[in-house]
Amino acid sequence: MAATTPPAHTPADSAKPLVAAVDIGGTKIAAALVDSSGALVARTRRPTPARSDAKAMAAAVLGAVEELAADGRWSEVVALGIGSAGPVDTVAGTVSPVNIPSWREFPLVRTVREHPAVDVPVTLIGDGVAIAEAEYWQGAAAGYRSVLCMVVSTGVGGGLVLDGRVHGGLTGNAGHIGHISVQIDGEDCPCGGRGCVEGLASGTAIARYALAHGWRAPGGDASAAAVAEAARQGDPVAVAAYDRAARALAAAIAGTAALVEIEAVVIGGGVAQAGPVLLDPLAHHLTTYAALPFTRGLHIHQAHLGPDAGLVGAAAAALRSI
Structure with a gap:
């Protein structure tokens, strides 16, 4: 549609x-x-x-x-x-x-x-x-009736299209997936929660994890993009950093699918530009977390509209x- x-x-x-x-x-x-x-x-x-x-x-x-x-x-x-x-x-x-x-x-x-x-x-x-408005209007979410649109960048945010309408919620915050807790005993988040997706899957979190586990930033470039390049070259710490982020995203996406029944997920933002480095482990972890019949088989797309x-x-x- x-x-x-x-x-x-x-x-x-x-x-x-x-x-x-x-x-x-x-x-x-x-x-x-x-x-x-x-x-x-x-x-x-x-x-x-x-x-x-x-x-x-x-x-x-x-x-x-x-x-x-x-x-x-x-x-x-x-x-x-x-x-x-x-x-x-x-x-x-x-x-x-x-x-x-x-x-x-x-x-x-x-x-x-x-x-x-x-x-x-x-x-x-x-x-x-x-982002949900934009991608549903003229991007990767067009044609779906229920879809989660996400941005994974300095932070992690999201928006929902439900039954053919962008759903903002009572105050405009529906779909704020970055502050779903996926690690009960995780680190404190600036939002006041603990173990939030943003603290595990944002570009900042990916780089922080890689540095803490021995990755050496080339030329001082400690960005998530640099970690992604290292992961493409097989650096095990960089691969682990993106796998950890993908797992957190998969858990949150599966929870969203269980709650509101979505057909697809559109992921944009700077971290999503890593492509298969992020999306391949995300698809893998979704097979574990999205286990209920109506949550399986979600279509995963990179956002079309970029920045x-x-x-x-x-x-x-x-x-x-x-």
């Missing part, structure tokens, strides 16, 4: 309305002007000052918005969508990202709406739900608001 696309909800008097989209993550803030077909027609990007205070964080976001507002097409913008690391509260318009300590119940929607350049509706969406998924999803949320 084809996905229902946001353009179906756009105003009849505008063939291709523009929306502004902002994607806030633990390492970067991206912003773009996006048309109703999902094409990014202008963009900007800057590092996230995640360890700075709340005011500096807000200034970075507003700076990205101001760059878009300087574009000659800004007057055509009819709505603005924000996808943010979470938890978020889409009702209150606030965000409390685990990986941005200075933002706790920060009034992000109000802050952006009060900027002089912004005179359009502002919609907030969690980054995992944004633009958060922006496309935020744009989809903005288009739905008009």
